[in-house]
Structure formats: structure tokens, C-alpha cells
Amino acid sequence: MERISDDRNEKSDSIESQDQKLRRQVESEGVTVVGTAVDLSVSGDVDPFQRKALGPWLTEENLPKWDELWVTTQDRLSRDDRHVFRFVDWCLDQDKKVIILDDPDFNKNMHSPEGRVMIHIRAMGPARELLRIKERTKDSHERRRFTARWTGGIPPFGYVPVSRFVDGKTVTYLEQDPDMVKVLHYMREQILDGQSFFAVAKALNEMGEHTARDRARIRKGKPVHRRGAEEGVPEQWSETTVKSLLRDPALLGQKKHKGEVLYDSQGRPVMVAEPVFTDDEWQSLQAAVEARVQTKVRRVNGTSPLYGVVWCGVCGQKAAHKGSIHKGYEYRYYVCGAWPKENRCRGVSIRAEEVEGWVEIYFLERYGNQPVTERVWVPGTDRTKELTDVKSRITRLRRDSVAGLWDDAQDEFRNLMHSLMTRRDELAAEPVVIGRWQEKLTGRTFQELWAVLDLEGKRQQLIKSGYRVEVGRKSFKVTPEPESVAEALERLRSEGADTEALAEVTEALRQSGALTEE
Structure with missing residues (x-):
């Protein structure tokens, strides 16, 4: 042996x-x-x-x-x-x-x-x-914990360990991996576009993207390995791994210990690498992740042509897309998609072609001249968590001083306490500004945009613009009710829409005759 x-x-x-x-x-x-x-x-x-x-x-x-x-x-x-x-x-x-x-x-x-x-x-x-x-x-x-050096283990997704010769010794740091960073930005874009964690995980598995653990194995020359399977079978992305990864502050280059971010003597996060996302990108991602976490809508496998747009007109639940083949011909329907199945409204079943046709005709008839908007993230600032951490460190430092642990290092104690209290006051003085989504004009009307979009593009645009179609046995309703063009422009102006884009849309609508002078 x-x-x-x-x-x-x-x-x-x-x-x-x-x-x-x-x-x-x-x-x-x-x-x-x-x-x-x-x-x-x-x-x-x-x-x-x-x-x-x-x-x-x-x-x-x-x-x-x-x-x-x-x-x-x-x-x-x-x-x-x-x-x-x-x-x-x-x-x-x-x-x-x-x-x-x-x-x-x-x-x-x-x-x-x-x-x-x-x-x-x-x-x-x-x-x-x-x-x-x-x-x-x-x-x-312990000596390396509060430095930029990497102490070992599996690096967070997006980073790879690199060795450098410093002061006569070989030390390890983390650097961004361009391929993984590209994957992370793809994941962010998918979540901002309204995709579920499950859908993102499924896409990553289909693309053959390896997890952080499998990538670490490959770098060491070892085979990929999914727990419970034979060597050579890669790990699979799951809804949970996607959600956890996109919430991990390690993507901002912050160092962690036992799952918590480390802070230096000034109360600032210890940085171990360059951030994958900018502050604005991170805030908008967290808002989208939080919205996805809080939603109670159950995501079904296989996106229907108008998934997220068509809703049950009886109970208000999202509609499900069903299909069957009879004598070689495919029949498609939208039915109540309440979950579990026993909660579904019986008898609500509408031919899919009818719904999709009415969306095309009815929507453009009533909303075609409406300006197309898209949601953009307006970042905020909230240092509450960092402030809480600094206050906790001050409390622990005082407790250690009372216990006599700093008796032989009073100067170091005073310097550290001064740094923490200065940082506490700086953070407390910063106003809390809640980040928010805001509508932004694209410079087009729905009539202009419709001609260049396929069915999936139309579905995504309807969702982004906040429209929904409620269908029942003898009902078809699009909400919200259309505003007049003038009302829509005035609302966007009051919400802080881009002035230049607003002027361009106003002029285009005026020339088309959709907007007239009163």
C-alpha cells in the first residue's frame, strides 16, 4: 500500500x-x-x-x-x-x-x-x-485571509487561480476567466429578459458549460464527475446552482470566509479579484433575481408561443399551451394553467391559432400607435449591510478590549477602533436610495416594431411592455387598457423618460397623424 x-x-x-x-x-x-x-x-x-x-x-x-x-x-x-x-x-x-x-x-x-x-x-x-x-x-x-491572495479551494465560477512569484515565493491569486465571464453575462441577460432559473440551467446544460467544480477538476487533469455517477459524467446545472451563483458577492471580486464576505480594518470588503459585473449591472441583476425568487408563478417545461402573455380569463392564472395530434393533424389549445391541476378552471379551452391571430389583429388595432418602451434599471445605493457589519466589528472589538485581549497593544487597538468608527460614520451618512426599474422609450411604435419581429420576439416584447391577454370561452381582453398617445407621452415624461427620445417619438407620431395638435 x-x-x-x-x-x-x-x-x-x-x-x-x-x-x-x-x-x-x-x-x-x-x-x-x-x-x-x-x-x-x-x-x-x-x-x-x-x-x-x-x-x-x-x-x-x-x-x-x-x-x-x-x-x-x-x-x-x-x-x-x-x-x-x-x-x-x-x-x-x-x-x-x-x-x-x-x-x-x-x-x-x-x-x-x-x-x-x-x-x-x-x-x-x-x-x-x-x-x-x-x-x-x-x-x-489566517495570515493570508485578509490579503488579496487566494488561500485555496475551488474558485468561484468566473475565476481561475494563477501563480505568481512575489518576494521570493510562489503565491496564488485569482484572475477572471474570459470564457466563464462571458457565460455569466449571458446568464444575467437571460434573467433580465424574464427567463427562469430552470430555463437558464437547462440552456447551460445544453450548451455543455461545465460547473466551477468540474472546471477545477479539468485544470488538475482529472475527469469531470457528477456525484452518484461514473467518472467522466459532468455535473449538471440546476435551478438552485444558478440562483446561488447569481446572488454570490464573489462575482464582485469580494473575498469570503465560511460563506460570509470579509471586511478589512476600514470596514470595506476585502477584494481578491476584479469584479465580473459593474455596480449597475450587479444591482439590476439582484433586482431581477429577487423578483424571480418572489414570484409564485410556476414555470412549465417547454415555452409556449405566447407563454407569459396569455392568461385564464376566469381565475387569472397563467394559461398553459397544450397540443395533440389526431389523424395526422396537430391541434393546439390554451387552457387554464393553474397548479396543481385540480385547481384548473374546467372547460376553459381556446384554439391556439385563434388566440394568436387575435393578438396579432386586435392588439395592433388598439395599441399599434403606442410608443414601445423597455425597462431599464436605475441603480440605487444601500450600504445597510456593510454598516451593520462594521457596527458588529466595533462591538466585538470593545468586548475584546474589556476582556483584556488588547492590553499589550493599545496603540493598535485605538487605530483600529478609529478606522472602524470613521467608516461607520461615512456609511451612516450615505442616503439609502432604492434602485428601481424605469420605462425607456425605444423610438418606435408597436406598428413599426411588429414587422421585424418573429413570434418569439413579439412574445418577449409584450412581456417587457407589461401587456397580458385574458381569454375565456367567449372572452378576449388585453390589459392594461390603451392610453391615448398624448396620455402615454405625458405619463412617460412625468416618469423621467429620456427627453431626446421622447421628442423623437412625439415628432414621428405627429407626422404620421397619430398625434394631433389640440
Whole structure:
């Protein structure tokens, strides 16, 4: 059996060296090798029974296949003295021998109380070293935690680790990956366009985009792997992973520890990389994500031609698109789409072609001269969370001072407290401005736009403009009711629509005769 950790603090023979020593010894003794368990990059504190290579050999199914386990040194079994003691006890119960090259008496010692005490004593040395390794690693992480350096692990989606030579040492930082950044902007655009998290996840899977975890495996030369599946099967994006990713402040380049953003002595987020999104892009994305999270509308698989536009005229639920084939001819209908199915309005079923035709004719007749608008995000500012975090740090600092933890560093305490209180006052003075969506004129009327859009484009535009069609057995209604052109222009003007675009639309409507002077 061969094991090596990827911890740079652990000093041990390489796998190749262990293999050579073991093979020379088995050749000299003429024993038969039935298998080799090679555990690469496995820490010394992993239980032997949990190791990927060794573990299967210790199962009941494989016990009859071997009699002796050979290793070069005792710490290759484990650096944890408790694991060694339990493993020795298990080997005695199973009547298995353990041969350790640098300790020929190990197997004999297993069979006597005094010998087992010697084994345990020898195991305490590697256990103490393992503890020192963990402490050094922890101290190293603590020192680097509030710096821009990357302390290890799987980087957030959008970033890759890069090594740089700084002050005579190789250190790791994060940099943006152009391909992943492009994917993130695509995801943002889809959410802003009203797509569901499920639809975005489905699109990413169809595009073959790998998750952050799979990308990390590929960078290390390992195969992709979905939990519960064979190696080589990639992880799948899900509704949850998309939603979590698009809410993660790591996309702003902010450093996190145990899921929380880290703040420096000034109360500002510790930055580990360049942000993927600008502040405006991030705020508009969060508003769209929050709106999607709060909606109670259930997204169905497979977008219907007018999904999100057609609604049940009886109960007000979004309509579902159904189809069937009879004698080679396809029949399509819009029916009540209430969920669960038992809540649906019975008997509400309208031929899809009729609805889509009426949308084309009726909508343009009544709304064709209406100016087309689109929603744009007007960013706000809200530093409430950062202010709360700074106040919490001040409280903890005062508590530590009362406990005497700063008695020998009063100057450092005063400087840190001054920085935090200054930052608290700066944040408290900033007004809270709520970000909002605002209508913006596109410079076209619906009549002009309709000619260049396909069915999906028309569907998306109707949704963006806030229109819905309510249908029933003998009813067809478009809401909201149309304003006069003059009323629409006045409303947009009062809501702060772009002056130049408003003037262009007004002039175009006046020349077309849709708007007349009173």
C-alpha cells in the first residue's frame, strides 16, 4: 500500500520511491503481489477505510483476496494514532498481517499487549507532526485571509487561480476567466429578459458549460464527475446552482470566509479579484433575481408561443399551451394553467391559432400607435449591510478590549477602533436610495416594431411592455387598457423618460397623424 499527501508541509517518500522499496523487498522474499493500493494526494488524517484506493481492499468482498498488507513506514498507514490503533485491532480480528519495512517487528508487536503499546507510542510521533502541520496551515491561512491572495479551494465560477512569484515565493491569486465571464453575462441577460432559473440551467446544460467544480477538476487533469455517477459524467446545472451563483458577492471580486464576505480594518470588503459585473449591472441583476425568487408563478417545461402573455380569463392564472395530434393533424389549445391541476378552471379551452391571430389583429388595432418602451434599471445605493457589519466589528472589538485581549497593544487597538468608527460614520451618512426599474422609450411604435419581429420576439416584447391577454370561452381582453398617445407621452415624461427620445417619438407620431395638435 502506498500513500502520499499533497500537503507541502508533509515530508515523505514519493510514490515512486515507496513503490521501488516495496517491490525490491517482495522480490527478495518471493511473495505474490495480488494488488497495489496507491492513494495520491490523500492526507495522513484520512481513515484507511475511507480511502479511495485502499478502502475497497478492506471490504468483506475483497478480504479473501489477500493475507498481508505491506507499507514502507508506519505513517503511510495513517498519521492519526487513533486510526492506527483501530486498524491494528481490525487486522487482528481478520487474521491479517501488516508488514512495515522500517519496522520488521511491527506484525509481531500486534499480537502482544506490550507490543501494541510500542505501536501506539510510535504512532504518537506522526500524530504530533500532523497536528503541527495543521497548525502551520491554519496560521498560514489566517495570515493570508485578509490579503488579496487566494488561500485555496475551488474558485468561484468566473475565476481561475494563477501563480505568481512575489518576494521570493510562489503565491496564488485569482484572475477572471474570459470564457466563464462571458457565460455569466449571458446568464444575467437571460434573467433580465424574464427567463427562469430552470430555463437558464437547462440552456447551460445544453450548451455543455461545465460547473466551477468540474472546471477545477479539468485544470488538475482529472475527469469531470457528477456525484452518484461514473467518472467522466459532468455535473449538471440546476435551478438552485444558478440562483446561488447569481446572488454570490464573489462575482464582485469580494473575498469570503465560511460563506460570509470579509471586511478589512476600514470596514470595506476585502477584494481578491476584479469584479465580473459593474455596480449597475450587479444591482439590476439582484433586482431581477429577487423578483424571480418572489414570484409564485410556476414555470412549465417547454415555452409556449405566447407563454407569459396569455392568461385564464376566469381565475387569472397563467394559461398553459397544450397540443395533440389526431389523424395526422396537430391541434393546439390554451387552457387554464393553474397548479396543481385540480385547481384548473374546467372547460376553459381556446384554439391556439385563434388566440394568436387575435393578438396579432386586435392588439395592433388598439395599441399599434403606442410608443414601445423597455425597462431599464436605475441603480440605487444601500450600504445597510456593510454598516451593520462594521457596527458588529466595533462591538466585538470593545468586548475584546474589556476582556483584556488588547492590553499589550493599545496603540493598535485605538487605530483600529478609529478606522472602524470613521467608516461607520461615512456609511451612516450615505442616503439609502432604492434602485428601481424605469420605462425607456425605444423610438418606435408597436406598428413599426411588429414587422421585424418573429413570434418569439413579439412574445418577449409584450412581456417587457407589461401587456397580458385574458381569454375565456367567449372572452378576449388585453390589459392594461390603451392610453391615448398624448396620455402615454405625458405619463412617460412625468416618469423621467429620456427627453431626446421622447421628442423623437412625439415628432414621428405627429407626422404620421397619430398625434394631433389640440
